[in-house]
Structure formats: C-alpha cells, structure tokens
Amino acid sequence: MIVTLVYVKVKKEYVDQFIVATEANHRGSVREPGNLRFDILRQSGDPCSFVLYEAYQSEEAAAAHKQTPHYVEWRNVVEPWMAEPRRGVPYDILQPEDPSRW
C-alpha cells in the first residue's frame, strides 16, 4: 500500500474552478478498484494551496490511476490554473498496516 501526497498551488482566480474539477476527479478515483483514499485538503489560512492524499493498494494501481479518463481530464483542465508546477511525493505506509482499515 502506498500514498502519494500531491502539492498544488492554484492561481487565485481559478480556485473555485479547481475545486469543482478536483472533486470530479475525487469521485472517479474513489471508484477505481485499487484506490484506498483520495482526500482533498486545503491549507488553513492559504486558500490557494491544496494537498491531494492519494492512497492505493499498489504501485500498479497508482499507475493505472494515471490512465483513467477522470485523471486525464483533470490533468488537462487544471494545467493552466497552476501557480507553480505540481509536486507529488511518494510514501510507503507503516500504519495502518491492516488493509481493512483503509
């Protein structure tokens, strides 16, 4: 099981559209068979800064996410709204190690 933390800074004028597009990506992602979580967070006091918490059963499931129509649509539509390049940081999961707690 792995997590990718994706850090996103959005241009101020596109924040509302970014949230709509990312919520659509969320709805598609949580239906993928290998998905464990796809949380959307906004930094307190910094309304243009977001984190996506993307948990998958395996590297393969995370890679398959990037082939899905909802991801490809999201990636393309949000691209011009970025204030800086997105940054994805991969993590191994130490806890919970029980898959039923994901």
Next chain:
Amino acid sequence: MIVTLVYVKVKKEYVDQFIVATEANHRGSVREPGNLRFDILRQSGDPCSFVLYEAYQSEEAAAAHKQTPHYVEWRNVVEPWMAEPRRGVPYDILQPEDPSRW
C-alpha cells in the same frame, strides 16, 4: 473535520526507535473519540523522513489529542531523535465531506 500533516526528520541512528514509539502513539490516537485517522508514512527513498496524517472531527478533538498520555509520552521520547524541528501544517477537508467516509 481537519487534518494536520506533521513532517518529521529523524536522525538515522534513531529511526527504528522512532517507528516503535510512533506506532504506540498511533494505537492510542486511533482510540480517541474524535480521531478519524492517524496514518504513519515513510518517504520512499528517504528512510529518515516521515509524515503523520492526523485527521480529527474538530479543532477541539485535535487539541485534546495533545493532552493525552500517549501523545505526551511520544513527544518527550522522540524529542532527542529529531534531525530538525517537527513541522505541523493544518488543513481543512474538502473531500470526503461525508463523515462516514472517514
């Protein structure tokens, strides 16, 4: 519902002890009434870098965590093992907005 991302860099020689202590904190934290998640992640390719993903029902529940014996014990025991000061970043949760999905 809120999340705090806690970034921790551990001195190499204390990594194993840090994991043991943080897993004890995890076991206590997930039993707190207002806790939603307490995930322990280790950065891929950087075995001294950790993230704690601490989700709580409210600010009050997150503040109550810092009064628990398991948190106080953890904070004190890990302090000398830090390679740099810990950094906690607070986030608001946009999705899932349904509490039953936490």
